[in-house]
Amino acid sequence: MNFRNQPQKARPKKNTLIVGRSKVIEAIQQGKQLERIYLVSTIHGEVIDEIKRLATDKQIPINKVPVEKLNGFNVSNHEGCIAVISKVQYQDLQEVISYIVDKGEVPLFLMLDGITDVRNIGALARTALCCGVHAIIIPEKGVGALNEDAIATSAGALEKVAICRVNSLMKAVDELHMNGIKVFASEMTAEENLFDVQLQEPAAIVMGSEDKGIYPALMKVCDEQFKIPMKGNFESLNVSVAAGMILYEAMKQRMEAK
Template structure:
């Protein structure tokens, strides 16, 4: 099934850090970046430093044609442009410790391969309304949490904790070490959502509409479940499915 992809708007100039020296300085100062664009043709020690700092700070790096950087209507970029993050990312373990110490039963969402920023925004909006403590995203392969995503979320992305990690599988290990059971939403699973006990500490993995959850990540989950459907249709929209799951969880936890 073909899916409509929202056109990605170029970032506003006031969100850009222009030039490799300024990008390096920003990361050393602890400024959070959404991503870094590097020209495909540039090399050298400073570029290696950019890459090393980006890896350390879990900032995605995109190698692009220089024409893309020129399309930002900026000059003197030297083949390197950083985009300031609109969302303040949180450390996963720090976030889990805070949730557990507060006495709440942890509830987290993990997003794998969801690229449409409208879906991400809608998911965040529902997650915030349903008491999700944090959303876990990878540093690559997910839509940018830009102004469009924040607008679609009605500001929820600025209210809910977002943890960006360099490996979702390592994040699952962290969840397990903190006593959190990991559930995976999969339309072909044998277990129905109605047979899952979500009253315990839980994290829900939601996959992208085109490829679903990465198979190796699926194997790390404790339980996979499906949302029962009538009729013969390929799948639910991921943001709609997430809403249905979260309301089932909220219902179980409120009884």
């Protein structure tokens, strides 16, 4: 992936920030959805430990950063702690699965591993919503922020499709398996073609980053690997384009099965 000429990340608006240790603790305890918490890496103490504990319980990512990062938010009295209010509403994976099954529908999930470009995430969400994906599963860390840029690129799809943020994609696969959901991995070196994969059954599709692909340990716990057949020897497709092909094939198979 070419990182040159990438647009600079926009600074979060002040009305999306929660500033100060006690206010962050209060926000978590009140159940406010937080995108992430920034802590100055050099601060310690009981209050900081409490913030870390609460964040872990609620699966809120913590970024340890130099004080200059927080000063850059242009707010006063941050006490080494700032939280960013989430633009999307995260949902519990098991609750989403149960809701889908109770409705009598066949689950279809999209799992994102290491995809950091918010424009790709927005495009993925847009296609996922159009193809009937019930939820997008993302990890706490190693994924682009679901911020205003991502939502704008998704044309609002990120606010309409369920988003399940988990502390471990490996554990999420275990949870999917326990619910009878098969996990498929898109891998350009796989032997099986996309069109031969049975996607009418309960399924989750894992998409990895364009530069590193799917994390090897995660690949090992997937049930089946497939490739998108291509003419020529070009290395790979853009991840959002590839996901579009896969999800439309899943939708096609499911429509034909009815």
